[in-house]
Amino acid sequence: MTDKVEAAAQTMIENLEKKTGKSLDQWIAIARASGFEKHGQIVKYLKTEHGFTHGFANMVSIKARETAASPKTADDLVDNQYSGKESLRPIYDTLTAAIAQFGDDVVLAPKKAYVSLRRNKQFGLIQPSTKTRVDVGINLKGMDADGRLEKSGSFNSMVSHRVRLTSPDEVNEELINWLHQAYDAA
Template sequence: MEKGILEKTGKPIDHWINVVKASKIEKHKAIVDFLKSEHGFTHGYANFVSLKARKSDAGSIDDESLLTNQYKGKEHLKPIYEKLLEQINEFGNDITVTPKKDSVSCIRKRQFALIKPATKTRIDLGLKLKGKALTERLENSGPFGSMCTHRVRLNTVEDVDTELIEWLKEAYEKSE
């Protein structure tokens, strides 16, 4: 997006952040409307600049704060996350773990797993296992849509068992 803004407007993201700050507009929608009407931005670019100017995008928040916010009020689920990460990191040293606002992506060459504290009592683990048959436990992707092909609901650390680790490893291996 930053490269696109520079190409589209001839000015870098820092310039547009300063324009927003100089406008003294603070609300997201008002900033988006301002950039669209006064500077001819498309909605996507206006939204991006507004998030950056207000430092409310995931990229402006450190990983530990993102994780803390994901598990706020769901702290009892964090050991499940930690167990998943421990297992995933054993697959190889070519894995990038990327916390976002509401989930954590595990990427090799492509994303192979997505860990999301979905409710106060459950983590949803999304997996990329194209062509793998569904089971009672290995469900369709549900709310993950096309980001994943399957979902497993995890309520306790014990749910991170041999079967689940095998699915994770398969997803990892298919992502090379």
């Protein structure tokens, strides 16, 4: 189903350029330059000033508002995750410095709410879950939960285990070894 939705969206983007002579990115810039911020205002502007059909106006408005509100770089995503939780950033920095030592193929892939740790596939994630805690998700299939290495439960279905951290001092050899095991298996 997702493939069909993505294919339909891509067709609509291609048709927008064919019908108007401008790309989606150009229309996003025009929509932003209009000064309108609300979805309905942008839709109305594109329909009345540029003769858009509702479908095209709706799509451009959604894309313009998404890109305006979303961070532009990986650093922006991480900064946003720790906004209001600055005291937790040293935990993230300590973890990523240690993980970077695993190999040249480690990829830190920031998302809106967490940073995915990847090699050939995801082997873990780092997420500032509360104002006082960072959760480290780790893919350790077949390993029993023990002590601070918990089953992930409802935390995140993309990992098998979780470790809760409240201080950079808790980023110790034991945790790094678990992450390295997951990295080796990825």
